[in-house]
Amino acid sequence: MSVTEETTANVTEADLTAFIYREARLLDELRYEEWLSLYAEDAHYWMPAEWQQTDPKLQASLMYEDMLLLRIRVERLSGARTFSQKPKSRAQHLLQAPQVDEIDMAANRFRTWTPFHYAETRGDEFTMYAGWARHEMRLEEGQLKIVLKRVDLVNFDAPMGNIQLFM
Amino acid sequence: MPATYADPAQLRALVKPEAVHRDLYTDPEVFRLEMRHLFANTWVYVGHASQIPNPGDYLTTEIGDQPVMASRHTDGQVHVLYNRCPHKGTKIASEACGNTGKFFRCPYHAWSFKTDGSLLAIPFRKGYEGTGLEESEAVRGLAPVGATKVYRDFIFARLAPTGVGFEEFFGESLSSIDNMVDRSPEGKLVLEGAPLRYMHPCNWKMLVENQTDTCHPMVAHESSAGTAVSVWEREQAKGGPKPMAVEVYAPFMAPYDFFEKMGLRVWPNGHGHTGVTTSIHADYSAIPGYYDQMVEAYGKERAEKILGENRHNTVYFPNIMVKGPIQTLRVFKPIAADKTLVESYTFRLVGAPDMLFERTLMYNRLINAPTSIVGHDDLEMYERAQLGLHADGMEWVNIQRLYAEGEAEDVTDVAGGTSERQMRNQFHAWLKYMLPEGQAQEAAE
Numbered sequence A: 001m002s003v004t005e006e007t008t009a010n011v012t013e014a015d016l017t018a019f020i021y022r023e024a025r026l027l028d029e030l031r032y033e034e035w036l037s038l039y040a041e042d043a044h045y046w047m048p049a050e051w052q053q054t055d056p057k058l059q060a061s062l063m064y065e066d067m068l069l070l071r072i073r074v075e076r077l078s079g080a081r082t083f084s085q086k087p088k089s090r091a092q093h094l095l096q097a098p099q100v101d102e103i104d105m106a107a108n109r110f111r112t113w114t115p116f117h118y119a120e121t122r123g124d125e126f127t128m129y130a131g132w133a134r135h136e137m138r139l140e141e142g143q144l145k146i147v148l149k150r151v152d153l154v155n156f157d158a159p160m161g162n163i164q165l166f167m
Numbered sequence B: 001m002p003a004t005y006a007d008p009a010q011l012r013a014l015v016k017p018e019a020v021h022r023d024l025y026t027d028p029e030v031f032r033l034e035m036r037h038l039f040a041n042t043w044v045y046v047g048h049a050s051q052i053p054n055p056g057d058y059l060t061t062e063i064g065d066q067p068v069m070a071s072r073h074t075d076g077q078v079h080v081l082y083n084r085c086p087h088k089g090t091k092i093a094s095e096a097c098g099n100t101g102k103f104f105r106c107p108y109h110a111w112s113f114k115t116d117g118s119l120l121a122i123p124f125r126k127g128y129e130g131t132g133l134e135e136s137e138a139v140r141g142l143a144p145v146g147a148t149k150v151y152r153d154f155i156f157a158r159l160a161p162t163g164v165g166f167e168e169f170f171g172e173s174l175s176s177i178d179n180m181v182d183r184s185p186e187g188k189l190v191l192e193g194a195p196l197r198y199m200h201p202c203n204w205k206m207l208v209e210n211q212t213d214t215c216h217p218m219v220a221h222e223s224s225a226g227t228a229v230s231v232w233e234r235e236q237a238k239g240g241p242k243p244m245a246v247e248v249y250a251p252f253m254a255p256y257d258f259f260e261k262m263g264l265r266v267w268p269n270g271h272g273h274t275g276v277t278t279s280i281h282a283d284y285s286a287i288p289g290y291y292d293q294m295v296e297a298y299g300k301e302r303a304e305k306i307l308g309e310n311r312h313n314t315v316y317f318p319n320i321m322v323k324g325p326i327q328t329l330r331v332f333k334p335i336a337a338d339k340t341l342v343e344s345y346t347f348r349l350v351g352a353p354d355m356l357f358e359r360t361l362m363y364n365r366l367i368n369a370p371t372s373i374v375g376h377d378d379l380e381m382y383e384r385a386q387l388g389l390h391a392d393g394m395e396w397v398n399i400q401r402l403y404a405e406g407e408a409e410d411v412t413d414v415a416g417g418t419s420e421r422q423m424r425n426q427f428h429a430w431l432k433y434m435l436p437e438g439q440a441q442e443a444a445e
């Protein structure tokens, strides 16, 4: 990828990689308010339910959520009458080093691809998932923000139990 | 209670008008009998004809625990067949949906079958000369189920060779399927979008009961729908129209009185629906252009009648639920006494704006996905019930709400929307089709 010196001074591969790791860490530490702050106000979190899906709205998705829906989720997790969180769930991400697919300073667009294993537990239950996370990001006032996080599970078409947290 | 449910008297003792015994949910013997009797004697949903539009197309599924497939024959007819090679039992079709070409070919020894199931050829057939194969059941090819019916593109089958007829079984309940189909300006549905598949650690009947349980949303879904409403109330200060997702979530928080007034209707054979006068689906924003298309297709009066029918959940006993105004269909597939696979399907109204299908898909993922917060609320309740039922302090599950002694059974009737009457209706039908043929009539005397 050809990036001028001037632009690499702004956003480097290392910046993007660190950002992806930081997101996973916030999720693993259940720091959801800080996690939400990594997202742009017009961002979406997308989990397709079809192979090589192209359309989030006119094809089936497991999730296609804007910031309002993500805030509802986060608030619900700590609700007094959220019985499916008694006991609470926990999560752990194991990320492969993110691959940087695009650094385009002119368009203010940065994209990464990150294979992962993800564990979600609740009570005595422990469930493993595997897939690929794609992040599209932009700079807003010098801060990287996620515009789209796309999570493709390797077994998106298999029956699953509750997935209550975020991959 | 001892597990001797092959004895009809023991089975009958499990169902009272206002309570059912917990063994209905927990006992593997009862589950096995359900697979053998209930799912064989009733008409069970198999799939939608739009999944297999062309000759050679097939889909695979289960009726109870029986592997079956629906195949579109050369002449356009749909055949529902057991998915089992007559030679040594190998499953013939392994994909959810596909096209087999002119014939099915068993991958093991290459016996082949026409798309109506009949035997086409056996390789090196002279090895069977003089063996009596012609008299064997194997020579007949893939076994058909007892009876098949395609109603407005919805494929149903009855495994048992004899029994209740399709029209007799469903009767007026078909009006909910009619309404869903009529909502297309062209009177046609296409099944589109992958099904959302959600595994539940509970008995399948808990899910079926829940479809007409209107006293749980404002309680169990306070966490999801209630939070959605409160977050939206805070956010709406930022301006903009009410998002479609909030329109979907918010009615779950409607008060008891709303659900009571919405009413429910029971039909014979365990079918029934909530939302007689109105429902939680009645107040969605209009989709631009759709009303005009409907008026053009049907005329104003009929179009308004179709769109004014806002049924909530229609249960087709034993194990599907249809939402006409949303165009979804959920199948509750029994896996074990304490395990159920829920598959939620979406339909596109042919000729209607894309935005309607977008809403259908949104509804499905917000409510029916394993990632759905509403789904999380519900699953938690089923799971706790499945565990709680093991408590020996009590053996009965109460379904007495708005029950009156002498309540008519197996009839068409309307009740208050918070009644548990549809649950009672389902259990009456459950017993009727669990008992060996003919005994249901004797039992009623």
Ligand code: FES
Binding pocket: B085, B086, B087, B088, B089, B090, B106, B107, B108, B109, B110, B111
């Ligand atoms: S098992 Fe099918 S051909 Fe032998």
Ligand SMILES: [Fe+2]
Binding pocket: B210, B216, B217, B220, B221, B374, B378
């Ligand atoms: Fe519910």
